[in-house]
Amino acid sequence: MNIVDLSRPGLSQVSALRLPDYRRAGLARLDCNELCLPPSDDELATYREAMTRVPLHRYPDVSGEPLRRALARRWNVEPTEILLGNGSVELIALLMLALGGERRAVVYPDPSFPQYEVIARTHGLEPIAVPLAPDFALDEARYADALDDQRPVLSLIASPNNPTANRFDPDALSRLAARAPGAIVIDEAYADFSGQSLLSRRGGAPALLILRTLSKIGLAGLRIGALVGPPDTIAWLDRARLPWNINALSMAVACAALEHPERIEARVAEVVRLRTALMADLVALGELCVYPSDANFVLVRSGRPARELEVGLLERGVVIKNVSRPGALEGCLRITVGTAEENGRLVEGIRGILRGG
Ligand SMILES: *Cc1c(COP(=O)(O)O)cnc(C)c1O
Secondary structure, three states: OOHHHHOOHHHHHOOOOOOOOOOOOOOEEEOOOOOOOOOOHHHHHHHHHHHHOOOOOOOOOOOOHHHHHHHHHHHOOOHHHEEEEOOHHHHHHHHHHHHOOOOOEEEEEEOOOOHHHHHHHHOOOEEEEEEOOOOOOOOHHHHHHHHHHHOOOEEEEEOOOOOOOOOOOHHHHHHHHHHOOOEEEEEOOOHHHOOOOOHHHOOOOOOEEEEEEOHHHOOHHHOOEEEEOOHHHHHHHHHHOOOOOOOHHHHHHHHHHHOOHHHHHHHHHHHHHHHHHHHHHHHHOOOEEEOOOOOOEEEEEEOOOHHHHHHHHHHOOEEEEEOOOOOOOOOEEEEEOOOHHHHHHHHHHHHHHHOOO
């Protein structure tokens, strides 16, 4: 038995996700696009209370009904329009499982979320990346051509996009959704920071599905994602969902958190304020190209090798994501918005490195 030879060919084209162990105390973690503001002590007490009521010897509620109701209220949709995932990545995998098959294509912009390609390969689909415009806007004509030529079963567009931080024109997304021969997913992982969502346009095109997550608004540890789409589509896709994919503790805590949307919104608003201040400070350094952001992170480009900034910042206790590679992202770093203190350390760190200190 040789597990490599037995596997789908795509498995040899990917690597397992490995992140450095940055758990040492005091590091400013600006590399994962988590929300920098933790829950308050009061909220933590509420969550603990909710967890004590979970019967741990029982399977979770297989329908996820209470959580779907809470999310439906948040997004002003019906619970029957929601499919729950163990993070939104599980829902991307579920879509590829349901729609997949060798030589079927998945189309997405480039640069974008690296997991689109990885999940396509591990599920035996053919990944096709369509370049964004040089300013990272969606090249609608080029994307429409790819939909026409490749006839993908699935298209994935993150808006706001990761790692470029910009959102795309909602009218262009609607036009592409009307044109797509297969399903089209608008991945709104960062929509809470952008003031824009295609949720209100759902139903406009039957192929349009919207992907949301609680990961970027302060609950990354719970692994809660949701796919929003027409009830008949959601009911069909539910056949491909593994039973009890969301654990009972995560559901209990998420429901408790969603009872106080104002607390979530206050933190999102605070991060948007911190983002504005951080971007101004980065621009003031004079040497970086700072791209516009509709997300909880910013993309910057430096003339210096990105590795030099990455290493220099790590020496100063700040972790960022080096996304530099030849081509559109040459010299680019992705920086999650941190607390005022973390952002201060970041900016001072970059200043020191640029001065050669
Ligand atoms: C972070 C991120 C996700 C989130 O994935 P989860 O599995 O919900 O944590 C999805 N899409 C994009 C573009 C992201 O950057």
